[in-house]
Amino acid sequence: MCSTDCATPVECLEGALQALAGQDLKPLFGPAVLERCGALVVARNRLGAEVARTVREGELTQASEHDGAASMGGWLRGHHRLPPGVASRLVRNGRALEQLPVLAAAAAAGGVSPEAVSVIAPVASAENVAAAEAQGVELAGIDAALTKVAILRSHSELRQVVAHYLARLDPDGPEPDPTECRSLTIGRDGNGMVVGRFVLDAVGGEKLQAAIESILQATRPAGDLRSRAQQAGDALVQLCDNALASGNLPILRTVKPHVVVRLDIDDLVDPHPGAGAARTGFGGIISAARARWLACDGNVSRVVFGPDGHRLDLGRSHRVVPPALRRAVELRDEHCVFAGCDAPSYWCDVHHLLHWIDGGETTLENSGLLCERHHTKVHHGFQIVRDTAGRWHTYRPDSTEIQIFEPFLVPA
Structure with missing residues (x-):
């Protein structure tokens, strides 16, 4: 511990870092x-x-x-x-x-x-x-x-x-299990582009290369002067298109896997480009024009957060959340709402804030997304609450709130 009035070594560290940040480097x-x-x-x-x-x-x-x-x-x-x-x-x-x-x-x-x-x-x-x-x-x-x-x-x-x-x-x-060394990580860079890294064994890599190469060579148009890497990227997307269109992929929470895009109705009908107006199911940001292009070959579902459109208020007769309500909850919450958890919507259950057994209704206002672990936590003493501003709060069994680390003030 330093010779100052710091109560803990961490406080000393914070003071030292503050002094370093305040030092003018120009004279050096x-x-x-x-x-x-x-x-x-x-x-x-x-x-x-x-x-x-x-x-x-x-x-x-x-x-x-x-x-x-x-x-x-x-x-x-x-x-x-x-x-x-x-x-x-x-x-x-x-x-x-x-x-x-x-x-x-x-x-x-x-x-x-x-x-x-x-x-x-x-x-x-x-x-x-x-x-x-x-x-x-x-x-x-x-x-x-x-x-x-x-x-x-x-x-x-x-x-x-x-x-x-x-x-x-x-x-x-012994020959290693190929599944032990396979990995795939997917993220986003600062520009919103999806980036990733994968590691495959020799046989798994051969399968991927065979699939990509077949699509790349079969669909390569004459005069395409782009790099091979760009063409392979197209082939990978086409491979995903083929799999999604086949309808044979596993069901995700009662729904076939599909591309989800959220777009306000005004942006859907207005012909303007609308940069950054739409959000995808996995958190990507795209333009309204791109969303309208996707809608040309997809289903458009109207989800109204109110009395119109799908009947979201199902009263006491329905305990199981129907697809229309689940879709509305997913659009609102996007991921598990438990503090510090970002489990995607397709991992989550729709939780009744006031338990159905205790008189809670199957409505949008009484629903929240929770992953399996945190759904269990909530049923064992933890509590989630949505305030009037639409922000979720999580409380421990002793009623203290779980605070997410936010050391910096975000400009309004």
Whole structure:
């Protein structure tokens, strides 16, 4: 703790960061800038190690349950808006630092970055520790050796050394299950474009390439001078179009999977381009013109939040939410409304705010989207409430509200 009046080390850190942010960098020249930057990188490494250590303690004590989250990874995603991959890496880093004390000491001193810890983390997984013990490999020696590489060698070399070690743990083992190494992550960049990364085994990758190549070659028009990557992107979308049009995909919450676009009626009938006027089911923003183009080959459903259109007020005779009401709830809520949860609508149930058994009606006003976990939480003491401004609030069983981290004032 510093010599000031700070009550906790975290308060000291906040004061130091505030002082750093207030420092004028313009008077600094080259060497001074580099010295400052280097010190900050070391501090970043040390802070990363401390965050991982704290996340691990939260995992061991199930601290996330206090806010209704299933795990520390879920809490980091929901309450601090970290991408899923970043949250997962923090959890893995915390586990690894607990298992590898030499690496933990180097990270705490700022000599090893959080990214390097992430590369080494698989070494400390339960299956790899068991494999090392079976071969008489001492984890302490591996901890020291890999930490030395992380401190002295490049990041790419560290990756190679770790990969070599893991491969040597089981050189003659059984053929790996291909489903264990497959992954697909999808997100959005700052421009709203859908971006992603996938990893497939050799056979799975061959299937994808065969499907993409067949569509690419069959539909490639003469004179198309775009890159192969652009053409392959078209082929991937066409592959999805074919699958959706076949009607053979699994049902999602009683509804066949389809592209959902929400657009106000005024924008639908007005011929203006309407940039950013429509929202897709997965949170994308498109123009009114693009939405009208989709409507040419789709069904247009009118959902009126009021007495007209679909009869959303079903009174007491209906306990099960019908498709029209579910669609209205999905359009309003978009995802699980429990604080810190962004589970998509197709994972969610429609929850009666006042339970049906207690006299609650099956209406839009008495409904809210909840994923399976948080639906269970609400039936075991937690409570969700929608205020007059349309904002959802979540309360713990002791009636305290779960607050989402919002350190900055958002301009009106």
